[in-house]
Amino acid sequence: MSNRPLNVGLIGGGGGAFIVQPHQRAINFDGTRRVVAAALHPDPATATREAAAWPYPIKGYESYDAMIADQAGKPVGERLDYALIVTPNFVHFDPAMKCIKAGIPVFCEKPLTVTLEESDKLVQAVKEHKVPFAVSHTYLGHWTTRLARHIVRSGLIGEVRWVDSYYLQGWLADKAEDSNNMQAEWRVDPKRAGASCCGGDIGTHALMQLRYITGLEVTRVRGQLETFVGGRQLDDHFTTYCQLSNGGKAMVRASQICIGHKNDLRIEVNGTRGTLYWEQEQPERLVIMLPNQPDRAYWRGAVSANDGFLGDLPEDLMAEPNIPAGHPEAFHDAFARLHRGFEADVRAYNDGKPFSNDGSKYANVVDGRIGIAFVEAAVRSHLKDMAWVDVP
Numbered sequence: 118m119s120n121r122p123l124n125v126g127l128i129g130g131g132g133g134a135f136i137v138q139p140h141q142r143a144i145n146f147d148g149t150r151r152v153v154a155a156a157l158h159p160d161p162a163t164a165t166r167e168a169a170a171w172p173y174p175i176k177g178y179e180s181y182d183a184m185i186a187d188q189a190g191k192p193v194g195e196r197l198d199y200a201l202i203v204t205p206n207f208v209h210f211d212p213a214m215k216c217i218k219a220g221i222p223v224f225c226e227k228p229l230t231v232t233l234e235e236s237d238k239l240v241q242a243v244k245e246h247k248v249p250f251a252v253s254h255t256y257l258g259h260w261t262t263r264l265a266r267h268i269v270r271s272g273l274i275g276e277v278r279w280v281d282s283y284y285l286q287g288w289l290a291d292k293a294e295d296s297n298n299m300q301a302e303w304r305v306d307p308k309r310a311g312a313s314c315c316g317g318d319i320g321t322h323a324l325m326q327l328r329y330i331t332g333l334e335v336t337r338v339r340g341q342l343e344t345f346v347g348g349r350q351l352d353d354h355f356t357t358y359c360q361l362s363n364g365g366k367a368m369v370r371a372s373q374i375c376i377g378h379k380n381d382l383r384i385e386v387n388g389t390r391g392t393l394y395w396e397q398e399q400p401e402r403l404v405i406m407l408p409n410q411p412d413r414a415y416w417r418g419a420v421s422a423n424d425g426f427l428g429d430l431p432e433d434l435m436a437e438p439n440i441p442a443g444h445p446e447a448f449h450d451a452f453a454r455l456h457r458g459f460e461a462d463v464r465a466y467n468d469g470k471p472f473s474n475d476g477s478k479y480a481n482v483v484d485g486r487i488g489i490a491f492v493e494a495a496v497r498s499h500l501k502d503m504a505w506v507d508v509p
Contacts, residue, residue: 119194119467123150123460126188126197126221128181128212129204131157131167135300136226137203140253143452144201150460154188154197156181159208181212189219193467197221199249199459205303206310206317210235213250217242222249222463224456228321229485231311233493233509236486243482249462249474251455252485254325256382258451260417260437261403265330265384265395267434268405273426275390280367282327284319285381289353289373292346305351311489312496313342314351319382320371320495321488325480326384327367328487330393334362335369339503340495345374357495360505369491401445418442455479 125144130137144150154176158164161179168177178184181200188196199222202212210230216223217239229252230236243250256262268274293301303309304318311317328334337360342352353374359367375381382397392406405413405426413426419442422430437454440446458478465472474481490509498506 119464120149121194122148123198123463124153124196125150126184126200127152127155127157127175128184128200128202129157129208130155131163133299134203137201139255139449139452140201140203140456142449143456146449146453147457147460150198150456152201154178154184156184182215185212185215185219185221188221198463198467199224202226206231207308210239213239214242217246217248217250220246220248222459222466224251224253224459225485226253227480227485228311228317228488228492229482230489231309231317233486233489236482236489240482240486249459249466249472250482251459252480252482252488253452253455254322254329254480254484255448255451255455256322256326256397256400257329257480258454259397259400260434260446260454261395261400261415262326262330263434263437264415264417264420265386265393265403266332267431268393268403268427269330269386269388270332271428273391273428274386274388274393274405277331277333277361277363277365277386277388279365279387280327280331280333280361280384282323282367282384283370283372283382284323285371285375285378286319286373287376287378289314289346290376292348294349305349305353307350310351311492312351313355313492314349315353315371315373316340316342316355316357316492316495317489318371319373320355320357320369321492322382323369323371323384324488324491325484326382327369328484329476329480330384331361331386333365334487335359335367335491335508336362337505337507338369338491338494338498339505340498341503342496342499355495357491357498400447400451401442416442417446418444 156178157167202225339358343354355371386393394404462472494508
């Protein structure tokens with residue numbers, strides 16, 4: 118296996134887009150990946166100009182079509198090893214499909230697409246062309262999320278009865294889309310964001326935390342989508358009551374009108390033997406609550422196996438932290454852990470070897486498809502006066 122740095126191409130990310138910055142830092146985090154090319158903007162002149170002004174030298178393309186056409190067919194080592202798609206939602210499907218058909222692995226921002234039909238097509242294309250595909254659910258990259266997954270799936274808190282998974286923000290508490298806020302403008306536009314603003318944008322993060330940690334699926338939902346800011350086209354408050362695949366229940370909810378809340382993603386899992394609690398704004402800590410015992414707080418980098426609650430811990434999990442406890446990992450570290458996991462699969466793909474792409478290190482295309490199915494089911498339920506609707 119070659120140890121050369123992987124070559125990454127950006128699709129989107131110009132015009133002051135926020136999300137490209139943590140991604141490109143994460144790509145360069147380990148010295149084993151690097152951004153070398155980009156199609157940064159839908160306007161060709163702007164794309165070329167912004168690529169020339171990038172903080173370090175990259176090859177700029179006038180469009181993602183031009184970049185994919187130029188890269189397709191080049192041998193491994195000369196072509197892009199993967200493409201990162203950081204466009205608004207409605208420009209995820211087309212470049213993703215074209216990359217898949219060109220044999221270029223894809224790391225795509227969430228939500229996967231704007232419709233379930235598009236997501237189904239991507240799932241089928243990935244299956245046919247057998248390329249690695251990641252969906253950027255950032256918070257799966259926190260080490261404590263990985264520890265939470267091990268604890269719950271190992272049965273240490275018993276059978277899951279109830280989960281409350283939610284993501285609260287306050288940045289859309291007023292009509293930011295009327296103030297030349299690019300991030301707000303497209304998120305509240307159904308043509309560019311899809312059927313839901315709040316549910317698609319951050320509700321899918323809450324869903325993914327539930328699924329990743331518990332291993333359970335949401336089989337049906339009762340959904341309510343609300344718009345508190347007058348004149349807004351899409352929801353800014355999203356609530357679902359959920360049936361889980363093991364018979365348990367859950368709330369998956371999100372809001373963008375909760376003043377004072379920044380990126381307040383939290384999950385509480387109540388089992389028959391104990392409770393697990395985690396919050397994204399304090400991502401180094403994971404809390405376990407057991408009957409008639411003091412609460413246990415586990416901190417990244419300061420976790421020991423066989424402590425009276427935890428048993429043996431997986432070697433790969435314990436090897437992941439690379440800085441000591443008390444020197445906090447955070448948002449960029451979480452992104453880097455996702456890209457690191459994806460890198461391993463891309464290298465295997467390049468070498469013609471089997472790769473996992475199984476959702477254990479990063480969300481895959483099927484996970485992305487489930488997020489869209491969940492949102493669409495919630496919308497259908499809302500339109501049916503919150504009737505139960507199956508998640509397809």
